[in-house]
Amino acid sequence: MSKLSSIEEVGIKARGRAELIKHLEGVSLTMKQAISGKCYDCLGYYADGAEDCKTPDCSLHPYMPYNPNRKKKVSNMSDERKKELSERLKVMRGKNKGE
Numbered sequence: 001m002s003k004l005s006s007i008e009e010v011g012i013k014a015r016g017r018a019e020l021i022k023h024l025e026g027v028s029l030t031m032k033q034a035i036s037g038k039c040y041d042c043l044g045y046y047a048d049g050a051e052d053c054k055t056p057d058c059s060l061h062p063y064m065p066y067n068p069n070r071k072k073k074v075s076n077m078s079d080e081r082k083k084e085l086s087e088r089l090k091v092m093r094g095k096n097k098g099e
Helices: 003-010 017-024 031-042 079-096
Strands: none
Touching (some): 017 031
């Protein structure tokens, strides 16, 4: 049985399913998509349910989609810089609308 048919047969619809299928079809993935796909694969397509694998020894565990303490992207941009970019975006949107 091929991996794709296994996913169709036993894999539940959960984070990582579409990404793993795309990977197997040869589509290039982002790092986040690749991690989700690998976790889906590693946990047997979440056949027992989509939940945290509780494997802290895994280097991907901090990014695992169902890890309640997963690392999230943190912006180190200052509030001043955020405000500056926001204002610039407003100007650009105005130009695109023909203002």
